[in-house]
Amino acid sequence: MKNYEKYEISYFMPPVESYDWVKKDHIDKAPAWCSVDLRDGNQALIEPMGLDEKVEFFQLLLDVGFKEIEVGFPAASETEYQFLRTIIEQNMIPDDVTIQVLTQAREHIIKKTFEAVKGAPHAVIHLYNSTSVAQREQVFRKSKEEIKQIAVDGAILLDRLAKETDGNFTFQYSPESFPGTEVDYALDVCNAVLDVWKPTPEKKAIINLPTTVENAMPHVFASQVEFMSKNLNYRENVILCLHPHNDRGCGVSDAELGILAGADRIEGTLFGNGERTGNVDIITVAMNMFSHGVDPKLDFSNINDICEVYERLTRMKVYERSPYAGALVFTAFSGSHQDAIAKGMTWREEGKSDKWTVPYLPIDPKDVGRRYDSDVIRINSQSGKGGVNYVLKQNFGITIPEKMKEEVGYLVKDVSDKAHKELSPDSIYRIFEDHYITYHPIFTIDECHFKQEDGILAEATIHNGEDEHVINGVGNGRLDAVSNAVKHYFGVSYELSFYEEHSLTRGSSSKAVAYVGIVCNKQRYWGVGVDADIVKASIAALTVAVNKMEEIKNADACKDARLIEITNYIHANYKTVTLDDLSEQFFLSKPYLSKYIKEKSGMTFGDILKNVRMKKARAMLKSSSMTVENIAESVGYQNVEHFNRLFKKTYNMTPVQFRNRK
Numbered sequence: 001m002k003n004y005e006k007y008e009i010s011y012f013m014p015p016v017e018s019y020d021w022v023k024k025d026h027i028d029k030a031p032a033w034c035s036v037d038l039r040d041g042n043q044a045l046i047e048p049m050g051l052d053e054k055v056e057f058f059q060l061l062l063d064v065g066f067k068e069i070e071v072g073f074p075a076a077s078e079t080e081y082q083f084l085r086t087i088i089e090q091n092m093i094p095d096d097v098t099i100q101v102l103t104q105a106r107e108h109i110i111k112k113t114f115e116a117v118k119g120a121p122h123a124v125i126h127l128y129n130s131t132s133v134a135q136r137e138q139v140f141r142k143s144k145e146e147i148k149q150i151a152v153d154g155a156i157l158l159d160r161l162a163k164e165t166d167g168n169f170t171f172q173y174s175p176e177s178f179p180g181t182e183v184d185y186a187l188d189v190c191n192a193v194l195d196v197w198k199p200t201p202e203k204k205a206i207i208n209l210p211t212t213v214e215n216a217m218p219h220v221f222a223s224q225v226e227f228m229s230k231n232l233n234y235r236e237n238v239i240l241c242l243h244p245h246n247d248r249g250c251g252v253s254d255a256e257l258g259i260l261a262g263a264d265r266i267e268g269t270l271f272g273n274g275e276r277t278g279n280v281d282i283i284t285v286a287m288n289m290f291s292h293g294v295d296p297k298l299d300f301s302n303i304n305d306i307c308e309v310y311e312r313l314t315r316m317k318v319y320e321r322s323p324y325a326g327a328l329v330f331t332a333f334s335g336s337h338q339d340a341i342a343k344g345m346t347w348r349e350e351g352k353s354d355k356w357t358v359p360y361l362p363i364d365p366k367d368v369g370r371r372y373d374s375d376v377i378r379i380n381s382q383s384g385k386g387g388v389n390y391v392l393k394q395n396f397g398i399t400i401p402e403k404m405k406e407e408v409g410y411l412v413k414d415v416s417d418k419a420h421k422e423l424s425p426d427s428i429y430r431i432f433e434d435h436y437i438t439y440h441p442i443f444t445i446d447e448c449h450f451k452q453e454d455g456i457l458a459e460a461t462i463h464n465g466e467d468e469h470v471i472n473g474v475g476n477g478r479l480d481a482v483s484n485a486v487k488h489y490f491g492v493s494y495e496l497s498f499y500e501e502h503s504l505t506r507g508s509s510s511k512a513v514a515y516v517g518i519v520c521n522k523q524r525y526w527g528v529g530v531d532a533d534i535v536k537a538s539i540a541a542l543t544v545a546v547n548k549m550e551e552i553k554n555a556d557a558c559k560d561a562r563l564i565e566i567t568n569y570i571h572a573n574y575k576t577v578t579l580d581d582l583s584e585q586f587f588l589s590k591p592y593l594s595k596y597i598k599e600k601s602g603m604t605f606g607d608i609l610k611n612v613r614m615k616k617a618r619a620m621l622k623s624s625s626m627t628v629e630n631i632a633e634s635v636g637y638q639n640v641e642h643f644n645r646l647f648k649k650t651y652n653m654t655p656v657q658f659r660n661r662k
């Protein structure tokens, strides 16, 4: 990159090595927090907050638990001044809260500031002037002594006006642009100010070290802070405060290392709002402590509401990846992360650890008011079976058996991949439902009766296309008996290899879910049934599994070339095709054609046609707003009642119910 030569290091190391802070490995106690949202945050907004907005933001800060709040720069504007008068005169400042106001070290501005804070129960008057080499030379064109004198004169005036003004005042001084100031000189200025105020245990003063423009690595700042902390006069009566900005993206590190180096207090803002890249984000610093088991003494347990108020009042956006608060910060899309989170959650549910140890989640999202079901695992083409199954479990109470998980995972992921979009929990459930619960293109079993005879005898009513039959089977259990009846009816053989059931843990908890897996030619087919009656649920699951097997068998049968031609013709002319047309088209007699289709495909011409029409109707119901009557007609049924009946038989719901599904 060009032009780097024009830059040079502009910070100063302290005159003696100050690295004791390195020996500490964590922060064991929350600092005093001071929010500067209403001042530094507000002064950096494109459109600063109006009076009512400042009042609402002030309330938000109180709700979060701030006990010290810099409420503005009262000499800046009428709004700033009026806001201060409003919260003082309307007694809006709780007894345990101290407000703070900022002033330049200029006489008329200090005077206006004292007018504004008259009658405040307790206020910090925050005085600043710039001390850096660049500002001394370019902005003030003054010597070190003259700059120090500005600070000292300001301090003297604060002292005098505080004595003359009704109220209870604490003093704060900031050597503004501290990062570009020689550290021993900054110390000299701060000590000169402290010599004016002579802080005592009863009347402490605050020295605030800002990284006005952050210009060094955080360990440099920490060393500067440690030097100041060790050498300030009246140290035991001085509250050492930091005011990090974020120009190098290290505001949080400045605050954290600065606390290790001796700071007692931190000024910052919610979400790091503030000049340029912003002030330090207090939420991150506080929640970092929280994640180490230290009470931060601020409450972010409802982060969504805080984001909403913040965005509305500041007209800024909380970045999706903003720590602890962004929309995506607890979300895993990728398969291996999802798998580990789902397993970690199960580990926790099983009570294996009373501490939070879930992989990939630095804190429990619930601690900031986020939800497991919608925030943690979201599904797209990067996802895997762990995530898909977690969503079905969290949102719908469906606990898929281990052996079935992979198939479901790939099925859902594939839909997302092809559609190039994220899938909502509802659409994941719909895919699952369509493939495993309501899938019976070939037959349904609508009724079943059992008798205890040499084992269990099942008598089931089966609808196969337009035909209805009563079929019988004997088995050593009810499901086994129905399965044997089905095998006999279709002349097929398969192994009923898997059965599992559980009660639904979400929604209608009186329902049971049954999973059935059958194996034929080394291929496994799955079905799922949901019903208040567990036997009905298991038969429904078996029905889906056999439907799948039969359909695939039919597809194989379709490999016969002439049958492919015939089915293609049916697909192309599904609205009007009849057996007469086919007979003419393929030069075959109608009886031969009927027999041929049945033998090769296992289905009658009527079944094939009905299946094609039902699939077309389903697609239209999903994607168009045509009436059911029009759809019935356009797939070839003049009688809508007949169409409704066929649709219900095929998909277990009416076209209207299908369309209205969420």
Ligand SMILES: CC(=O)SCCNC(=O)CCNC(=O)[C@H](O)C(C)(C)COP(=O)(O)OP(=O)(O)OC[C@H]1O[C@@H](n2cnc3c(N)ncnc32)[C@H](O)[C@@H]1OP(=O)(O)O
Pocket (backbone or CB within 6 Å): 040, 043, 073, 075, 076, 077, 103, 104, 105, 106, 109, 128, 129, 130, 139, 140, 150, 176, 212, 275
């Ligand atoms: C790092 C920070 O965030 S500091 C806070 C910054 N915030 C703000 O500035 C917002 C509010 N500010 C304002 O509304 C206005 O600047 C006011 C009302 C305070 C002052 O307005 P004005 O006097 O019209 O103008 P302006 O701010 O440009 O004043 C600059 C003058 O003040 C001097 N000055 C600036 N800061 C200070 C200071 N802290 N102490 C003493 N003098 C200062 C400058 O050297 C300059 O002096 P000059 O007139 O001799 O050249």
Ligand SMILES: CC(C)C(=O)C(=O)O
Pocket (backbone or CB within 6 Å): 040, 102, 128, 174, 176, 177, 208, 210, 211, 212, 213, 243, 245
């Ligand atoms: C007034 C001071 C503390 C300030 O805002 C800064 O230096 O960033």
